[in-house]
Amino acid sequence: MKIGLIGFGKTGKSVASILLENEKFSLEWVLRQSKVLENRSVSEFFGVESDKPGLIYSSSKTSIEELLDKHPVDVIIDFSSDNGIYTYGEIAAQKNVKIISAISHYKEKELKFLEKLSKKTTVFWSPNITLGVNYLLFAAKFLKKIAPWVDIEVNEEHFKTKQGTSGTAVKIAEALDVDRENINSVRAGGIVGKHEVIFGFPFQTVRLIHESISREAFGNGVIFVAENLKGKDKGLYNFEDILTPYFTV
């Protein structure tokens, strides 16, 4: 599967490194705003050997049309920012290139745009694209269905400098109808990122815990999504849509 990556910030880099290692994927190019690293290759940047092209382009000099013409891809993966989608969305949809967006915070406007694009191509969006967090959310919602009366609290732990409540924790709480005040946040050194959902039943508890040790976890999420979008029709998909079919296998 041929991949084009939009964005090359911290997370973009981690995802690129995972794609580079995976034999089923070929990272054709990276498109980013900044001119830093322009025309260097991803493999060179990481100091590894690879026969995959993975050249880094700056959107200030190279247009997405040009890129897709010269180096066509099956899927575009977006780890840039809110408005990155406007750079490549229309063209990708026209050319029937699949879109996987991992942008955390879209506004109404971007969501509508995604929907419009999904009329023409396969579009996937997840604000947290790790497999573990999405499984946790899925499994937690299922338990809430089984026992709607259960006590639920959400704990999240992150590195000291993380500001505000974790967006993922908020999303989990909303999905489970848990009050914001029942989200407990720990901030301390030596922690990367942890989410825990505690279900309190009479005389027993169930805990679902997800822990990340690095941003590379996003890369494996992307791979899981890309593989599961194979053969999927045009339309707008989220992680739940991808997990549900496994249930009936």
Place this chain on the structure above:
Amino acid sequence: MKIGLIGFGKTGKSVASILLENEKFSLEWVLRQSKVLENRSVSEFFGVESDKPGLIYSSSKTSIEELLDKHPVDVIIDFSSDNGIYTYGEIAAQKNVKIISAISHYKEKELKFLEKLSKKTTVFWSPNITLGVNYLLFAAKFLKKIAPWVDIEVNEEHFKTKQGTSGTAVKIAEALDVDRENINSVRAGGIVGKHEVIFGFPFQTVRLIHESISREAFGNGVIFVAENLKGKDKGLYNFEDILTPYFTV
């Protein structure tokens, strides 16, 4: 719902105490082998007030036919032992009384007998009838389907005197195709019972943890099962059969 309870050992007692508190259930009687406590009532035994009958009978003096004639029930719940089922099975099936068995270790012979009974009435069997453990097993199997290549280990912790590996841990490991040597057992004071399934993905982990603080947890499992067997046709059911429909709600 009218309930008859077979067995009044430690777990039977805990289950009886939970049934007594629950308004939707009426504990009609307890049938046990021993003559101890004969003709006393469950509420008197626990020192609580209750308008539910809950008289304790010994099978050495009172037959199940007599009991079911004088004090008919909708469901028989079995916390006795392997061969308890032979005491009441045939009669219960004839009279179309539902059977919920929580016996941990049935042999081939008993399983065949259950199947025979299930031709005539609704029969449910679970070797561990807590909601939490069964949810854990269900959710873990689902995650294994999503990511069959994931690393899995099972940890279990129990009170110091518990002999051998926990049967529930063995069942979990078998369901997930985990080697016996990847079950880790801790035995120490101050612990009731804990099961943990660790899923190791690249750069992230998911942990499912169940913890019991007392045998009363079985009582709530019984209630959950009894409520979910309402309206179920004759046939043999297990916990998975009961959980699956929630998925599609």
Place this chain on the structure above:
Amino acid sequence: MKIGLIGFGKTGKSVASILLENEKFSLEWVLRQSKVLENRSVSEFFGVESDKPGLIYSSSKTSIEELLDKHPVDVIIDFSSDNGIYTYGEIAAQKNVKIISAISHYKEKELKFLEKLSKKTTVFWSPNITLGVNYLLFAAKFLKKIAPWVDIEVNEEHFKTKQGTSGTAVKIAEALDVDRENINSVRAGGIVGKHEVIFGFPFQTVRLIHESISREAFGNGVIFVAENLKGKDKGLYNFEDILTPYFTV
């Protein structure tokens, strides 16, 4: 060692049951306000056999002087309430009977009274008399000394109906100079009581966790304290005074 117990509420009962089982201690009597259970024995109450007297007296009929004259003890253990100390304090001190008080909330006045009594006899007070919690506090303070700059947060989990922040968690936080807002409280079914101190260092964490599964944990704390007060001079002691000597052994 001969013991007199003041108070026979939930915790008093649990402590009595532990004392009854321990060969090194003889529970001589229980003194309580209420007349319920008067003149019955503790062993009868628990339905166990024991050759220890353990008769239950009501302070409305029997005075402490009378009790100490007829049934002298080495130690008085107080699980009653704030002002229980006034019932027996003076007399116990006069007779050089040791006092172990496990009352959670004393006011200034009671603390002064304890100090006064400690001029005449050995007095011990701990608002949470479990060995585990006190060890945790001790070990946490030590780590804070080693690394005063470490990030610290306190998590506590208790049963759903527990009101307000756990007093033990508050005490831990104060001892470690942790802000009240860095105490996280979880309230849910299926939990007895858990306290966790998280220390976040660069690239590593240390967690100290204490978990109780029942009130009987207090009984073992009492036994530990009583054994460690042997041979101690008159004076006012707390748990730290008792733990420190082990360090130098």
Place this chain on the structure above:
Amino acid sequence: MKIGLIGFGKTGKSVASILLENEKFSLEWVLRQSKVLENRSVSEFFGVESDKPGLIYSSSKTSIEELLDKHPVDVIIDFSSDNGIYTYGEIAAQKNVKIISAISHYKEKELKFLEKLSKKTTVFWSPNITLGVNYLLFAAKFLKKIAPWVDIEVNEEHFKTKQGTSGTAVKIAEALDVDRENINSVRAGGIVGKHEVIFGFPFQTVRLIHESISREAFGNGVIFVAENLKGKDKGLYNFEDILTPYFTV
């Protein structure tokens, strides 16, 4: 404090990166066997700016005498291998340079050599030089003194490819007199390194948990040790010797 580093493998590099960031330390040089990176500087290698020299030398071309003459240091830190100590030990001791060795597995011969060196200079050795693990060991031994009868088990979790039982877990178990079979090892993706000591008391548990998220944790251990060796006389020290004085402060 001026530092010379012996060894520049994975851990050596992580330690160097931490030393580079710390204002109190000046990394004067690195001495390694390999000629790779010779004459480059540590700051250049990490792509950061720094006014600290930190030049990388190969022991095949540059002798320790020469290095210490031209670039004298206060402390030599050894993250090389078993026999690294023979390269620099004598000279360092002669010149009264302190030695901090973090080599995991010394044999009898090296330990004797360390002792010999400690007659002339301050020598410190710890097979695991993180602050957290050493604190854990210290606190666990203290709890074992308080309650020698407590049930103890050790859990350790590491990345999938780690062979054999963790050396640190073995060391903890030995210090606590815990049988090897009571060490439980989990190996799975998404885990860096975790050690847990479980203490089971009647009705309560205490757990001490240490978790690392990267090798940089060793760097902070080195800094802690170096600062605490200031003003220490010649002699052979371990981590316990350094932690004990904090107790009495």
